[in-house]
Amino acid sequence: MMTGAQYRASLDDGRSIFFEGERVKHLPDHPILGPAVDTVARCYDRFHSAAPGAESPLMSVARSAADLKTRLPLLHEADLVAHVTYQSIMTLTTAATRVGDGRYTERVAAYVAGVRARDLRVTECITDAKGDRGLSPGKQPDPDAYTRVVERRPDGVVVRGAKLHISGACLGHELMVIPTKSMKPGEEPYAIACAVPVNAPGVKIVNTSYAPRHADTRDFPFSARNSCPEGFVILDDVFVPSERVFLDGEVQHAGVFAHALGLWERLGGLSFLVEEADQLVGFAQLIAEANGLAGVGHIREKISEMIIHATLVRAALEAAIGNCGFGTDGAAYPDELFTNAGKYLGAANYHQMVRHLHDIAGGSVLTAPAIADLENTEVGPLVKKYMAGAAGVDGGYRMRLFHAIRDLTADAYGGWKFVTNIQAGGGLYAQRIVTRKHYDLDGAKRKALTSAGLLNGGGH
Numbered sequence: 001m002m003t004g005a006q007y008r009a010s011l012d013d014g015r016s017i018f019f020e021g022e023r024v025k026h027l028p029d030h031p032i033l034g035p036a037v038d039t040v041a042r043c044y045d046r047f048h049s050a051a052p053g054a055e056s057p058l059m060s061v062a063r064s065a066a067d068l069k070t071r072l073p074l075l076h077e078a079d080l081v082a083h084v085t086y087q088s089i090m091t092l093t094t095a096a097t098r099v100g101d102g103r104y105t106e107r108v109a110a111y112v113a114g115v116r117a118r119d120l121r122v123t124e125c126i127t128d129a130k131g132d133r134g135l136s137p138g139k140q141p142d143p144d145a146y147t148r149v150v151e152r153r154p155d156g157v158v159v160r161g162a163k164l165h166i167s168g169a170c171l172g173h174e175l176m177v178i179p180t181k182s183m184k185p186g187e188e189p190y191a192i193a194c195a196v197p198v199n200a201p202g203v204k205i206v207n208t209s210y211a212p213r214h215a216d217t218r219d220f221p222f223s224a225r226n227s228c229p230e231g232f233v234i235l236d237d238v239f240v241p242s243e244r245v246f247l248d249g250e251v252q253h254a255g256v257f258a259h260a261l262g263l264w265e266r267l268g269g270l271s272f273l274v275e276e277a278d279q280l281v282g283f284a285q286l287i288a289e290a291n292g293l294a295g296v297g298h299i300r301e302k303i304s305e306m307i308i309h310a311t312l313v314r315a316a317l318e319a320a321i322g323n324c325g326f327g328t329d330g331a332a333y334p335d336e337l338f339t340n341a342g343k344y345l346g347a348a349n350y351h352q353m354v355r356h357l358h359d360i361a362g363g364s365v366l367t368a369p370a371i372a373d374l375e376n377t378e379v380g381p382l383v384k385k386y387m388a389g390a391a392g393v394d395g396g397y398r399m400r401l402f403h404a405i406r407d408l409t410a411d412a413y414g415g416w417k418f419v420t421n422i423q424a425g426g427g428l429y430a431q432r433i434v435t436r437k438h439y440d441l442d443g444a445k446r447k448a449l450t451s452a453g454l455l456n457g458g459g460h
């Protein structure tokens with residue numbers, strides 16, 4: 001297994017990384033992207049074992065509901081790149097089982113074993129540029145709007161396209177490239193799934209980041225620790241050797257990868273939403289107490305509503321795991337219905353929960369002076385005096401609560417969370433489609449007819 005230091009060294013592999021118009025020469029030293037490298041390196045150290053042949057506990061396949069459940073807190077301790085690595089491995093394993101083509105199953109098994117043995121990080125490259133959303137891949141004015149095979153060679157394929165919004169792409173070692181949707185006959189070049197090293201010739205990653213750009217990060221307690229760049233991954237005629245190709249032209253199976261990723265991505269998203277819902281409740285209660293308003297009726301009601309939301313999202317996660325299914329290889333996977341309905345519930349109501357928190361907290365969420373102002377001899381004591389709240393509540397503590405709430409919900413990281421909770425793992429619509437597909441609609445109709453006494457009386 002790699003240590004944090006070995007991970008840092010592994011990034012010096014000639015990869016083409018860009019940030020705000022410039023090529024990044026040395027990723028770990030970059031002022032904005034570097035702290036994200038530190039986060040990944042810390043996770044390597046946290047889970048490192050020097051035992052010969054040891055493998056990361058973050059990468060093993062769950063075999064039971066209990067396995068799935070114990071994995072989640074472990075993944076929450078890990079950084080986002082470790083998280084998406086787990087999801088990538090599970091996606092490939094689940095999809096290979098469902099495709100059921102021996103040749104691809106063997107390649108996926110060998111690839112996953114190699115990733116585990118070398119303790120690599122893999123990011124999920126599914127979302128294409130997509131051009132005109134109303135047109136299918138083959139009808140786009142630019143045929144590269146969806147990633148496709150542009151050349152075949154005896155020993156592999158050449159791939160062209162772009163995968164957008166790829167979380168942590170520049171921080172990983174491998175890109176798991178899979179079709180973003182089902183494909184139809186005639187769209188064979190677009191039915192391509194493969195694994196591409198980040199430093200392969202032709203790969204270029206343009207990054208964005210919500211990491212704080214302030215020298216003093218005390219006012220950014222979340223984003224200073226959690227920043228993870230999003231990659232705009234360009235595949236500019238990248239050669240992929242055959243042993244790294246997991247689907248090539250079999251349009252009938254293209255959707256299998258997207259569905260498998262959707263399931264694991266949404267389980268991960270749901271598990272984060274569960275933690276976030278509890279955090280929002282916690283901040284709402286803490287700031288209400290600090291403001292001296294915890295006993296006031298309308299504030300208690302809002303917090304009760306937030307508690308009910310947090311509890312129901314947690315219940316969906318428990319149900320998704322408790323009702324897990326099993327692949328032919330014995331791997332456990334979460335229940336589709338509860339995973340998708342739970343992810344939808346958590347994401348769709350997230351804004352409402354944040355609205356309650358902002359309503360309860362007050363305007364200092366945005367306007368509290370910086371922590372550094374407390375240290376200014378002229379204004380510091382006055383800032384502390386006037387930021388004090390309920391009896392016994394220190395002004396500095398109350399300010400720190402406001403900064404945490406701002407960073408989490410109302411600044412660059414908060415904005416990222418707003419959009420990410422809705423879009424990551426597919427927009428809300430995607431979860432509605434899958435929920436509907438797995439819900440027993442006929443059963444519901446039967447219940448309605450039975451309850452109305454219509455089952456044998458002409459109802460259909």
Ligand SMILES: Cc1cc2nc3c(=O)[nH]c(=O)nc-3n(C[C@H](O)[C@H](O)[C@H](O)COP(=O)(O)OP(=O)(O)OC[C@H]3O[C@@H](n4cnc5c(N)ncnc54)[C@H](O)[C@@H]3O)c2cc1C
Nearest residue numbers: 124125126127133165166167419420423424425426427429
């Ligand atoms: C912060 C962040 C991180 C992400 N991380 C990853 C990642 O690691 N890997 C990855 O692959 N992707 C990632 N995504 C991408 C995410 O899955 C997509 O943003 C999402 O699937 C929506 O795609 P889009 O952004 O292209 O929007 P669009 O597809 O343009 O969707 C916008 C809206 O239009 C609707 N729509 C689109 N097409 C149609 C149509 N034909 N008919 C009807 N309605 C339509 C959608 O339902 C949605 O409401 C991430 C996104 C974000 C914001």
